[in-house]
Amino acid sequence: MKLKWAMLTLVFAWTASHAAIGADAAGMKSGFALSGIVSSAEEGPMEGVLVSAKRANSNITITVASDEKGRYQFPASRLEPGSYSLRIRAVGFDADDPGAISIGEKSATADLKLHKAKDLAAQLTNAEWMLSMNATEAEKGSLLNCVQCHTLERILRSKHTPEEFAKVLDRMGSYANQSFPFHVQKRKADRLLEERGEYREKARQKQAEFLAHVNLSANQTWPYLLQTLRRPMGRSTHMIVTEYDLPRKTVEPHDVILDAQGNAWYSNFGEQAVGMLDPKSGKVTEFNVPILKPGFPTGELGMQADPAGNFWFGMMFQAGVAKFDPKTHEFQTWSAPGEFNRDMTQINMAAPQSSNVDGKVWTQNNGFAVIHRIDLASGKIETFQPFKDTKEGENHNIYDVIPDSHNNAYFTDFANEHIGRIDAKTGEIKLWVIPTKGAAPRRGQIDGQDRVWFGEYKGNKIGMFDPKREKFTEWTAPTAYSAP
Numbered sequence: 001m002k003l004k005w006a007m008l009t010l011v012f013a014w015t016a017s018h019a020a021i022g023a024d025a026a027g028m029k030s031g032f033a034l035s036g037i038v039s040s041a042e043e044g045p046m047e048g049v050l051v052s053a054k055r056a057n058s059n060i061t062i063t064v065a066s067d068e069k070g071r072y073q074f075p076a077s078r079l080e081p082g083s084y085s086l087r088i089r090a091v092g093f094d095a096d097d098p099g100a101i102s103i104g105e106k107s108a109t110a111d112l113k114l115h116k117a118k119d120l121a122a123q124l125t126n127a128e129w130m131l132s133m134n135a136t137e138a139e140k141g142s143l144l145n146c147v148q149c150h151t152l153e154r155i156l157r158s159k160h161t162p163e164e165f166a167k168v169l170d171r172m173g174s175y176a177n178q179s180f181p182f183h184v185q186k187r188k189a190d191r192l193l194e195e196r197g198e199y200r201e202k203a204r205q206k207q208a209e210f211l212a213h214v215n216l217s218a219n220q221t222w223p224y225l226l227q228t229l230r231r232p233m234g235r236s237t238h239m240i241v242t243e244y245d246l247p248r249k250t251v252e253p254h255d256v257i258l259d260a261q262g263n264a265w266y267s268n269f270g271e272q273a274v275g276m277l278d279p280k281s282g283k284v285t286e287f288n289v290p291i292l293k294p295g296f297p298t299g300e301l302g303m304q305a306d307p308a309g310n311f312w313f314g315m316m317f318q319a320g321v322a323k324f325d326p327k328t329h330e331f332q333t334w335s336a337p338g339e340f341n342r343d344m345t346q347i348n349m350a351a352p353q354s355s356n357v358d359g360k361v362w363t364q365n366n367g368f369a370v371i372h373r374i375d376l377a378s379g380k381i382e383t384f385q386p387f388k389d390t391k392e393g394e395n396h397n398i399y400d401v402i403p404d405s406h407n408n409a410y411f412t413d414f415a416n417e418h419i420g421r422i423d424a425k426t427g428e429i430k431l432w433v434i435p436t437k438g439a440a441p442r443r444g445q446i447d448g449q450d451r452v453w454f455g456e457y458k459g460n461k462i463g464m465f466d467p468k469r470e471k472f473t474e475w476t477a478p479t480a481y482s483a484p
């Protein structure tokens, strides 16, 4: 699931350093700046509680997890001296606020007392809501069309009747993909009016009824028990998470790439500016992306580096791709060609990873389920239409386009269960069917053997396609409703 908050998160495994640091807990720099025991009356010492520390006036938050004895420890190298506030995450529990913690020369301690949460519903993840509700898998699956923009809590706390929900669903459908409650952007092309057939009308009515059945329209509380997933255990607790607040709540970091200097570059799903974060200082620098279609929703989605280290962005409803040179800070853009540049045109991905092979960059066009290829020398743009001859009522939607080492393009058909390939030399298009029905293949990557790896959003699996053997392998995510 993509990040919807103005925050970047980097995770480091620390299995090895954990033991090494533990052996030398007394000395400051090599020991722990802050440690303590997390416990509750219900469980005694608690494993897998996330403890987060944030220094006053800093935009960096460090998180560690408690071990099987309930002990949490922040390495001294991660917390510089200063005044820190602490918060915890352990679903079902709140903590008494220990107040400001002063970290100085000596190692500090703070034991944390937890008690049953006052408002469990406010702590549930989307997966936990889906686990809890009494609904069919198809009904639960339909909620995966809501979680891109906000949490399910917002929906399940509502009191809407089916009639009211039908209107809410219309409003949701009028929002551009990058909308979220802090920054609403309207679609130019009204997808609803365009697509509203009898079948869709019925589906909308059914969904409205289902939603009014699982929210608070009929009862003071939910007509099902709220269930929680277990906390991290054992090796899963050996980690340090570093989070960076970005300059505004409306920044929606979508893709993130590290450059050779270790800076984290990100596309901004909702705003016309990409950013660079220096993970050492937490400082963020932003660069304005040109506007191609004034009045259309702003923001970029996919971000990839070309072999020369330039970054490329899919410009969504601005209907083009942008190349950014991190040395000169200059942008160059290409717009979707003539008949394919209309109100519903939506370019999510730019795929320059193998452009050194033949000087060409791939991109998809979601409004039309087509793929474009830009010849960088001439600026000429070709269009490939894998689903040109599909039958009435069949729905296709090209989500990602992924070049292999010869710059052949693989693509994922999100509305279905296809992986496709366009041969770079001949233009021949081939389709393969993923074994899991309705898998909804989403983002993909190529490995060193030119095999395609992809998330199966609705199949809850990771898939791999080996072109040499024309064979799929799939792995189910260990947690239900992970929606890779």
Ligand code: HEC
Residues within 6 Å of the ligand: 143, 145, 146, 147, 148, 149, 150, 154, 155, 158, 168, 169, 171, 172, 175, 176, 177, 178, 179, 180, 181, 182, 183, 184, 211
């Ligand atoms: C493209 C982004 C987007 C998607 C997808 C989306 N929403 Fe929303 N939703 C929003 C935004 C933005 C708001 C806040 C503004 C508003 O209320 O219109 C919101 C608010 C809401 C609210 C609270 C406001 C109210 O009127 O009660 C409900 C309920 C809701 N959404 C239901 C849904 C459901 C159900 C789905 C899935 C079928 C869904 N949303 C999908 C963007 C989205």
